[in-house]
Amino acid sequence: MRYVPKKNLQAGHKLASDLFINRNRVLLRKGMSLTDSLVRKIDILGFQGLYIDDDVSKDLYIEEIISPELKLKTKNGLQSFFYSAENNNVSQIKGQINTIKYLVRDIVDEVLHHRQIMINIIDLRAYDDYTYSHSLNVAVLSVVMGSVLGMNQKTLFALAMGALLHDTGKMFIDKQILNKPGLLTPEEFEEIKKHSELGFQYLCKNVDVPEDSKISALHHHEQYNGGGYPNGLAQENIHIFGRIICVADVYDALTSDRPYRKAFLPSDAIEYIMSEYNNKFDPVVVKALTRKVAPYPIGTCLKLSTGDIGIVVKNFESTILRPLVKLIINKKATNHYIDLSNDRSALNITIKEIIDC
Numbered sequence: 001m002r003y004v005p006k007k008n009l010q011a012g013h014k015l016a017s018d019l020f021i022n023r024n025r026v027l028l029r030k031g032m033s034l035t036d037s038l039v040r041k042i043d044i045l046g047f048q049g050l051y052i053d054d055d056v057s058k059d060l061y062i063e064e065i066i067s068p069e070l071k072l073k074t075k076n077g078l079q080s081f082f083y084s085a086e087n088n089n090v091s092q093i094k095g096q097i098n099t100i101k102y103l104v105r106d107i108v109d110e111v112l113h114h115r116q117i118m119i120n121i122i123d124l125r126a127y128d129d130y131t132y133s134h135s136l137n138v139a140v141l142s143v144v145m146g147s148v149l150g151m152n153q154k155t156l157f158a159l160a161m162g163a164l165l166h167d168t169g170k171m172f173i174d175k176q177i178l179n180k181p182g183l184l185t186p187e188e189f190e191e192i193k194k195h196s197e198l199g200f201q202y203l204c205k206n207v208d209v210p211e212d213s214k215i216s217a218l219h220h221h222e223q224y225n226g227g228g229y230p231n232g233l234a235q236e237n238i239h240i241f242g243r244i245i246c247v248a249d250v251y252d253a254l255t256s257d258r259p260y261r262k263a264f265l266p267s268d269a270i271e272y273i274m275s276e277y278n279n280k281f282d283p284v285v286v287k288a289l290t291r292k293v294a295p296y297p298i299g300t301c302l303k304l305s306t307g308d309i310g311i312v313v314k315n316f317e318s319t320i321l322r323p324l325v326k327l328i329i330n331k332k333a334t335n336h337y338i339d340l341s342n343d344r345s346a347l348n349i350t351i352k353e354i355i356d357c
């Protein structure tokens with residue numbers, strides 16, 4: 001299977017996995033072929049692309065770091081909790097948070113179980129689903145980085161909890177400002193900035209989670225150079241959870257379509273984050289991200305400096321910019337590979353661009 005962005009989807013492409021229209025309803029089943037009207041519908045619903053099966057990707061298997069069932073349950077759990085927070089249903093919260101705690105333990109277990117694989121976070125999500133998918137992705141990315149940094153299971157649990165709930169304060173911000181498609185005025189931005197403090201206060205008052213998880217909500221928009229909010233904290237004065245969640249938050253937001261801009265490619269998002277190494281972002285955290293998140297995920301088609309076209313079949317933690325590539329000729333996969341990391345004869349070959357194969 002391989003991921004195809006929506007601009008390259010065509011009638012006849014065969015789905016490699018189920019596509020959910022929301023957290024419970026399947027829109028399209030694995031194995032179905034796309035039609036022109038389905039391609040249009042996918043665009044309207046806000047999906048960024050799909051996994052498809054075709055000849056060039058027939059031997060590729062993309063291993064998910066956490067199971068689709070766990071993703072779905074966590075998004076449902078979060079939706080219930082956010083609804084209660086927004087509507088001041090305090091009596092419901094204890095049970096909802098207990099459910100989320102069980103799910104968070106499973107998330108940590110699954111991430112640790114898959115600790116050898118690189119992340120291919122391309123989540124198939126519609127516009128409606130953004131808040132829950134984003135919180136979940138931030139949690140998974142944060143736990144992956146925390147595990148690279150050597151955190152134990154108990155600490156990872158608190159980190160995941162903080163990451164899932166980091167934007168709780170947005171439930172108390174005017175939806176018109178929050179979902180505004182254009183640029184925010186300075187006054188509107190000041191309103192949005194309140195969500196860190198509001199979320200922290202809400203968690204302190206109503207939610208039984210570790211202290212460090214609550215502080216995550218307060219610190220996730222602080223920047224390593226002191227330029228963030230609400231308190232302009234710098235370096236180690238920002239809780240390590242805040243420094244991790246900040247990077248995960250930016251990576252996932254950049255790689256998502258938003259009402260005001262198109263999604264960045266993973267390679268462009270990583271390049272941006274690396275450009276802020278030791279400036280906006282903690283260098284230790286950036287290093288952890290770049291060990292586990294592939295700029296060219298499995299299934300990405302590349303044009304090489306030799307003119308060859310290939311599909312990424314494997315990434316290496318130590319050299320994330322130089323994957324193992326299977327050559328494609330006349331839109332057919334061959335049995336020839338170029339190992340950009342380990343083939344001595346390939347050392348002078350560079351990646352020119354990402355293309356559709």
Ligand SMILES: [Fe+2]
Binds near residue numbers: 195220221
């Ligand atoms: Fe936030």
